[in-house]
Amino acid sequence: MSGLPDTLILPIVRMALAEDLGRAGDVTAQACIPPGARMRARVAARKPGVLAGIDCVRLAVMEMDPGASIDIRMSDGEGFAAGAVLAEIAADARAFLSAERTALNLLGRMCGIATLTRAYVDAVAGTGARIADTRKTTPGLRALEKHAVRCGGGLNHRFGLDDAILIKDNHIVVCGGVEAAVTAARAGAGHLMKIELEVDGLDQFDRALAMVVEGVGPDVIMLDNFGTDALVEAVRRRGESGRRVVLEASGGVDLTTVRGIAETGVDVISVGALTHSAPVLDIGLDAF
Secondary structure, eight states: OOOOOHHHHHHHHHHHHHHHHTTTOOHHHHHHSOTTOEEEEEEEESSOEEOOOHHHHHHHHHHHOTTOEEEEOSOTTOEEOTTOEEEEEEEEHHHHHHHHHHHHHHHHHHHHHHHHHHHHHHHTTTSOOEEEOOSOOOTTOHHHHHHHHHHTTOBOOOSSTTSSEEEOHHHHHHHTSHHHHHHHHHHHOOTTOOEEEEESSHHHHHHHHHHHHTTOSOSEEEEETOOHHHHHHHHHHHHHHTOOOEEEEESSOOTTTHHHHHTTTOSEEEOTHHHHSOOOOOEEEEEO
16 A cells, blocks of 8 residues: 655654654763764564554654665555564664654554554455544544554545535534435535435434435435444335435444444444554564
């Protein structure tokens, strides 16, 4: 899988480096390491996982030492075993040590997300359902975290508030009902803008489906916190309608429930945990 453009990654890397370097730079490296000293090190996985964010390592090191030599051994999206060498680097020692934590923080975070996403994707294999992320991302890191989801085989939901219309429960209340909210959205949406409606029960689902049948409904219906029996019934009612509206299940999803949800016949399962609860993958940097 291709990585993100450097243009998107570099501002994040620079912000993280500036945060770490503070007002005086790496005082430990300046005190202990002679000027001009060189070092070599390997970036290696201490646990198995899926690679995402290796370009963060490259850019962090190059930002501190533009003359560094970086041999990247794997590509984003590839799986690896514990002990796998992900990259080998030769650089100015002071610069390298100053970049180490930023590089590993970003890499470990992204690999953790990619690895967790792959677990969800594997859990629903063969069902036809797809795993998607949400906007529950770390502020400032959304581009990286959503890239990591793709590396793990997942889909990206909307990136922000501006690329798709998602009508949720509070929108429905303020608008005065499902029909009013969807009608207003249709009137205001451009011809390329998708509309998704969140429903919290089969009664709201039926009203939304009736609008779909009439040709004025949403493109996607999100079934929020439906039990599996209700999900099965929603899929059945969609089939009876003869209309192909996308059904997305959301809420109450974890690795113990996702397979059962997928087997109901829904098209997409959105999982906030992919980004808000993924553990950082243990990756180390060791000099040699």
